[in-house]
Amino acid sequence: MMLDDLYQRALNFEFLSEDEGVFLFENAPLAELMYIADELRKKQVPHGKVTWIIDRNVNTTNVCIANCKFCNFYRVPGHAEAYITDIETYKTKIDQTFRFGGEQLLLQGGHHxxxxxxxxxxxxxxxxxxxxxxxxxxxxxxxxxxxTKLEKSTHTEVIRALKASGLDSLPGPGAEILTDRVRRLISKGKCGSQEWLDIMRVAHKEGLTTSATMMFGHVETVRERFE
Structure with missing residues (x-):
């Protein structure tokens, strides 16, 4: 493999294989990868402006039964420190966010x-x-x-109901590493890789923008980061 060939394919918006991703990880200088990433940004955002949003992360509840091995946040049902955030707390935090120029609430929590x-x-x-x-x-x-599991429903029905009640976009937490070997080790109580992807596809079909977060540097292999 040649780095320049892979760079050019990336600049042409071609998908690279797992082997090619591992090769770049092991051989490409960071500065060159940063340059390619910036060139891709320029192609997709040709006006030359970089934007951001000010938001605040507020948790709905810390009660969770997912039992992720890396989490120090959750409390089991009935724990003395368990909570469900009340509306007055939301109001206080949102008012503070607006005062600092924020406009978005990143709202997440445990699997209560x-x-x-x-x-x-x-x-x-x-x-x-x-x-x-x-x-x-x-x-x-x-x-x-x-x-969806609690309601014995479907992903589509749940997402449509959430969107109708005010959901603007869907974050991408819980991706961690989208390989079931890893997920069984660190977050057995969360959905598997395929269900995570299926839900995101439904969100896109329903007109929601999404994001994705990757947590790496634990039990995964380099190759699993590219699967």
Whole structure:
């Protein structure tokens, strides 16, 4: 493999293989990868402006039954430190966010065994009624999967209901590494790789923008980062 050939294919928006990704990881200088990334940004954002958004991360609840091995946040149901965030706390945090120029709430939390779809749709409607200009970047594939399971419903029905109640976009937490070997070791209680991807596809079909986060440097191999 030649680095220049891979760079050119990347600049042409061609997908690279796992082998090619590993080769770049092991051989490409960081400065060159940064240059290629910047060139791709220029192609996709030709006006030359880089934008960002000010938001705030607020947790709906710290009660969770996913039992992720890396998490120091969750509490089991009935724990003395368990909580569900109340509306007054949301109002305080959103007011503070607006004062600092923020406009978006990154709303996530644990897999609470008793909080189904109606809890989230009611919460989203309340927040939108109080703050019509607030952008709700909320939940994520693992939470959608959890709600779907509780409701014995479908991903499409759950996402449509969340969107109708005020969801503006879907974050991409819980991706970690999209390889089931890794997921069984570190986050066995979360949805598998295929379900994570399926939920994101539904979100796109329903007109929601999404993001994705990758947590690496634990039990995964370099190759698994590229699968």
């Amino acid at each position: 065994p008793s909080l189904g779809l109606s809890f989230y749709t009611t919460l989203f409607r309340q927040l939108k009624e109080l703050y019509p200009n607030l952008k709700l970047h909320a939940l994520g594939p693992p939470e959608v999967a959890h709600i």
